[in-house]
Amino acid sequence: MGNLPHFQLFIDGEWSEGSDAQIMTSENPATGQGWATFACASAGDVDRAVAAAKRVLDDPAWRDMTQTARGKLLYRLADLVAEHASRLGELETTDSGKLLAETSAQTGYVVDYYRYFAGLADKVEGTVLPIDKPDMHVFTTREPIGVVAAIVPWNAQMFLTATKLGPALAAGCSVVLKASEIAPAPMLEFARLIEQAGIPPGVVSVITGDAENCAIPLTRHPDIDRIAFTGGPETARHVVRNSAENFAVTSLELGGKSPILVFDDADLDGAANGLIAGNFGASGQSCVAGTRGLVHRSILKPLIERIEQKASAIRLGDPLQSDTHVGPLCTAAQVRKIETTLAKAQGQGAVIRFGGVAADRPGNYMTPTLVECTSADTETLKVEMFGPVMSLLPFDTEDEAIALANSTPYGLGSGVFTQNLARAHRVSKRIRAGICWVNTYRAISPIAPFGGFNQSGYGREAGVEAILDYTRTKTTWISTAQEPMANPFIMR
Structure with a gap:
């Protein structure tokens, strides 16, 4: 030493x-x-x-x-x-x-x-x-x-x-x-x-x-x-x-459990990229991670397919290499916390669409994970895990989506994906969070207040x-x- x-x-x-x-x-x-x-x-x-x-x-x-x-x-x-x-x-x-x-x-x-x-x-x-x-x-x-x-x-x-x-x-x-x-x-x-x-x-x-x-x-x-x-x-x-x-x-x-709302008129590629950025960017170790993906029921299946397709190209590896997308978590304790949280979510009826396991390699690696939830009480929708875990929950109406977004003690970041300008203004105004990104995610600037x-x-x-x-x-x-x-x- x-x-x-x-x-x-x-x-x-x-x-x-x-x-x-x-x-x-x-x-x-x-x-x-x-x-x-x-x-x-x-x-x-x-x-x-x-x-x-x-x-x-x-x-x-x-x-x-x-x-x-x-x-x-x-x-x-x-x-x-x-x-x-x-x-x-x-x-x-x-x-x-x-x-x-x-x-x-x-x-x-x-x-x-x-x-x-x-x-x-x-x-x-x-x-x-x-x-x-x-x-x-x-x-x-x-x-x-x-x-x-x-x-x-x-x-x-x-x-x-x-x-x-x-x-x-x-x-x-x-x-x-x-x-x-x-x-x-x-x-x-x-x-x-x-x-x-x-x-x-x-x-x-x-x-x-x-x-x-x-x-x-x-x-x-x-x-x-x-x-x-x-x-x-x-x-x-x-x-x-x-x-x-x-x-x-x-x-x-x-930090917290930031919601990303995806409406039925959203550009699916853009929404998939936003969810990936909000959950797998920085290996999920971000205070504004959009770990509560709220998706209109009518587009849930095709959106999951887009995410699965894009996620299949994610490279897990050495963070010093330029072609790596997801690196290790900072501590082994984070990996253990994610594994425990995922097990509880599965016991509540959630389905892991991909990932869900620690990578079989030295270091603190967790595979990028997508959890499809049926209830807002699912453990992965409530616990801040600080890792590459995305949870999706369907909604049927705009009011329901906003209620779900606000059903949290937190309120740092939020995202809205829609091509309807009126809806973008209407929904972003009603979400109780200090930051709202519309049709993008994880953008910062010294000019823009953050909190x-x-x-x-x-x-x-x-x-x-x-x-x-x-x-x-x-x-x-x-x-x-x-x-x-x-x-x-x-x-x-």
Whole structure:
């Protein structure tokens, strides 16, 4: 194990081991073998990172930096990410099992996120208020909210980091970025680019570690002003409870069981591609995976035939190979969870049309799977499995489809396939989800807000409003009266 690559923590501009010397090994999901080691943060390391982040908020090097200058730093960071996209993508693939074709492309695309927020940095404005007191000049300004705890999972690290780090730095905050302990290598490597970009020491620290020693001390730390969390609902509940200790403003992006509605007038090839993208893309390891396919009964059979035909050409294999469509899952636990969930679904009368078994090869591979369901209570329609499993359920009317779509505690993504423009508007309006794609799926942009409803979380990442979420409004009153206050005991 001594010959494996090793990644250190990046705290206050310096590289170090964790203070308790804890080391963890990361396994390559494609082989099941350890490929790298990384240092783990302790509560003491969290204290160091937060203390540095708090200190720099009063350091002229960051506090007095103009908004335009902060934007230029983000442009520089964007250029470095673009330059190193291939390296970061390869690390992410080796560490998490995601396809290299997607990790490299996604890393290249998040460059646009950093550039978008770089451009917004000097567009955050205050307002002069038309106050009802003629001897007062009153205006608002937006100030950095403070120290941000940004917590990202392993499944889309570069993207989910950009949606947090970009607006936070543009707003003038400082950030402690906590990478997932499951596959942290690309985030710890990314920290080198933060250093190279010239961002002042302490403005961004990158750490990783387990819940007890790292995540809990971070989210309940008294000097954290803002928490930006992406992950699962159960962990989010702990994050919200922890935030009661510091009253940090919190945003949550939690995934869910997104519905894809296919109506009888839909283009079947387009719908089949959308369902495949929503379920087998990223090997199903996506927070917006469209795992509840709701299909008009009249087209269910021909749509299944199209999906079966297209799925027969899917190549399961090494995620580093360019011709692979579906790679391994990040952890063996995901494979076991899928197998258990499929067994329960079959016991409820569901039919597995193809797949349904772990692949007979080293690593955490699950074959792409299609489940035909007869009831909305089928286990695969309720459990978020984070793997390549598509479940289809028939409906008869538009109202029934919408009711099924909304019969979930979640509400992140959704899809509608129809060639009827009126129906597209009507149905997308009634679906309770933060995102609705019509005749497409899994599209993102730095310009478009990203976030959910209900147990899929709250707050938005990307778009203009994202940067405002990292500021707080100050109201300044200036008296222009020539005489002193008439009566100090009466509120003006």
